[in-house]
Amino acid sequence: MASFYTNSGNNVKRISIKELKKLKNEGYVVFSSHNHTNFSDGVDFREVIDALVKAGVNLIALTDHNNMRVAEYAKAYIKDNYPECGYLCAEEVDSHYGCVLGYGLQTEILVEGEEKLPIKQIIETIHEQGGLAVVAHPFHPVEGIFRTFGGLRIAEITKFKFDGIEFFHADLPPFLNNMCSALVNLRPQMFLLGGDDAHTIHHIGRYFNLVGPDIDDVHNLDKILKALNQRKTTVLELSGWATRPFQMLPGFMDLFINKGLKRINAFAGIYGLFKGIHFQHESMGWFPKTLQEFKAELQQVVKTMNINTIRLDAMRPETRVYEFASLAKELGLNVILSPKYVYPRGLDKPQLDKSLTYEEFEDFCLDHAQKAQMAGVDIFCVGNELTLELSDDKSGHVDRLNDEFFSQFAPSSLEMVPGLGATPIAKMGKFRKKKPKLTRYLEDLCKKVREVYDGMVSYAAGSWEIRNVPWKHFDVICCNLYFSDLFLKYIEVLPGLKIKTPKGSPSVRASHLFRQNVQYLKTFKKPVIVSELGFQTVTDTIRVGPMPIQYHEDFEQFKYDETAQSRAFSEAFNLLEKDIFVNGVIIHKWRDTEEKGFGLVRPDGTRKPACETISNFFKTWTISFSGKK
DSSP states (O other), X not given: OGGGOOOSGGGOEEOOHHHHHHHHHTTOEEEEOOBOBTTTTSBOHHHHHHHHHHTTOSEEOOOOBTOOTHHHHHHHHHHHHOTTOEEOOEEEEEBSSSEEEEESOSSOOOOOTTOOBOHHHHHHHHHHTTOEEEEOSTTOTXXXXXXXXXXXXXXXXXXXXXXXXXXXXXXXXXXXXXTHHHHHHHSTTOEEEEEOOBSSGGGOSSEEEEEOSSOOOTTXXXXXXXXXXXXXXXXXXXXXXXXXXXXXXXXXHHHHTTTHHHHOXXXXXXXXXXXXXXXHHHHHTSSOOOHHHHHHHHHHHHHHHOOOXXXXXXXXXXGOHHHHHHHHHHTTOEEEEEEOOOOBSOSSSOOBOOOBOHHHHHHHHHHHHHHHHHHTOSEEEEEESHHHHBOSSOOOTGGGOSHHHHHTTOOBTGGGSTTTTTSHHHHGGGTTSOOOHHHHHHHHHHXXXXXXXXXXXXXXXXXXXXXXXXXXXXXXXXXXXXXXXXXXXGOBOOTTOOOOOOOSOHHHHHHHHHHHHHHHHHTTOSOEEEEEEXXXXXXXXXXXXXXXXXXXXXXXXXXXXXXXXXXHHHHHHHHHHHTOOOSEEEEEOSOOSSTTSSOSBOTTSOBOTHHHHHHHHHHHOOOOTTSOO
C-alpha cells in the first residue's frame, strides 16, 4: 500500500465511499481534518459528527476558529454513539497573515477579540503541546498565509517549521490548490492534507485523508500523529471540483434564505442562553440591602425563576454592587454590568435630575471597568442608553424624554427593510443626516475599556440608538428592546417612497417592530441579548411601552393591572420561542419605585403573576447547539 502515500499534488486519489470500508479493514484511518461547528461559525457539532461517520470517516478533527471548547462535548458524543471512531483535538488559529491548523493539542490556543498572533508563536505553542502545525488553505484569497495581496512570499515558507500543508481545499479551484506544489518543493518534509473546511453539512464529503496502514487502534493518537509526521497520508477526493457548486448550493440556500444565521451562532453553542433579571434599584442603592439579605433573595430567585444571569447597574461605591456581582458569580450566575450615572434627590423616592458630560463619563466608566475586572463580571456594558444620560450641557435625563429627541435617531425606511440592515444601501436613506456623537464616542470608549477589562464588552443600547452604535467593535450586542409599538411613529419616509405602517392591535405592531430590530442587529453576525424586556403593571401596557408612566402627563389615568402585565410577557415570549432567535433575555426589572411600574414584585415583597409566566418561559426556553428549536 506504499503507493498510496501522497508526496505531490498530482497524487490525489479519487475514491468512492464504498471503497472506504475496505481500506479501514486494511489498517488505514479515514481522517476528516477541517470542519467547523457552532462553537465558531459552523453548525451543530453533533450533526457534523453524524454526517462524517455516515460518509465513512473514523477519525475526526473539529477545527473551530481560535477555540477548542467543542472538544469535551465531541469526545463524549463520539464515545456514546460511535465508539469505533477516534477524535483528534484541533483548532484553527488566526495569525497576522492567515490561518494555521493545530492537531493533537492539549489545550486551546487563546486568541482574544480581533487579536492576531505571530505565525512563529502559534507553531511553537503547537509543538510545545506535542502537536502538529499545518498551513491552512495557503493561497486562499482572503485567509491564506500566501494570498496574492498582503500575504507572505512563497520563499518565506522556509522560515517556519510547519509539519504539514492543506494542499487541497475543497472551496478553491484547482489552479490555487496546485500552487501549493511550490511550497512543498521548498519544504518537502511537510505531509499533505485535503480539507473540506466544512461550515454546513452540505460542505462535508469532498476531501478526506487516508492515514496508515498498520493502525490497528483508531484511538492510538500518538501512533496516528507519528504516521502523519512520517508523511503516511493520501488525500482522497470523493467528488470532483466541477460538481461542488451544485453540492454546496443547498448549504448556501439554507444559510441565506432559510434563516441560516439563526443556526450559525457560536455564542449559543458556547454559553447557552442568558436568562436573567435586572436588579436595577437594588444595585444602585435605591433599595439598600446587606450582602446577606441580597444573597438570600438571590438564592430564592434562582430557585423559583429559573434564571442563570443577573444584570446590575454600577452607580456609586457605597451601593456594594461589586460585592453583589462577586456573590452572583459564587452562585453560578452570569453577570452583566453597566455603569449608570444618575443623581437621586433622595433614596426614598429618587428622581433623575442631573447628568454627566461625555468627557466626565469616560473616567467614570473606566473606573468601573477596572472594578468589573476584579469582580469577574462576564459582560461589561460600557454604558446604558447614553444619549439619555450624557450631554454637553448637563441637561437632565428627564428633559430629553420627548418626541423631538427620539425623532433625531429615527431609522430610515430603507434601514427597516429586512436583509438590508447595516449595508451601504440602507445608509443612503440618511445621507443628509449628521452622524451622532455617540458613534465615535462608543468606538473610542470600547478601545479604552479593553485596556483594563478582558471579558466580553458590550453596550446596552436604547432601541432608538441601535443604528448609531458601532457594533463591529463589541463582542456582544445588548439592546434594551421593548415589545411596544411606541417608536413606529418615528420611522422616516424617504421622498417618493411610501412605507406601510402595519395595521392591527398594539401587539401586532409591536411584533413587527421587534422583529425588524432583531433582524437588523443579527446582520452584524454577533450574539444578541435583549438586555431589557419589561412591561408596566397597567392596562394597555404594550401600547404604553418603555416610557415610565410617571413621565406621562396623564399618569393618574393609568389603571393598575397585573393580568395585563403577565399577558404581555406571554405574547413577547411566544414570538421569541417560535419566530425570533436571540441569545438571551433580561427581564426589566425585579423591583420598582412605582407600584404601576415594571417591577415583578409588589411593595410588600410578594410576587405578581408575571413571575410565574417568566419562570415557565425560562424553564422551557431551550435551543439546540445549532440554534434550532
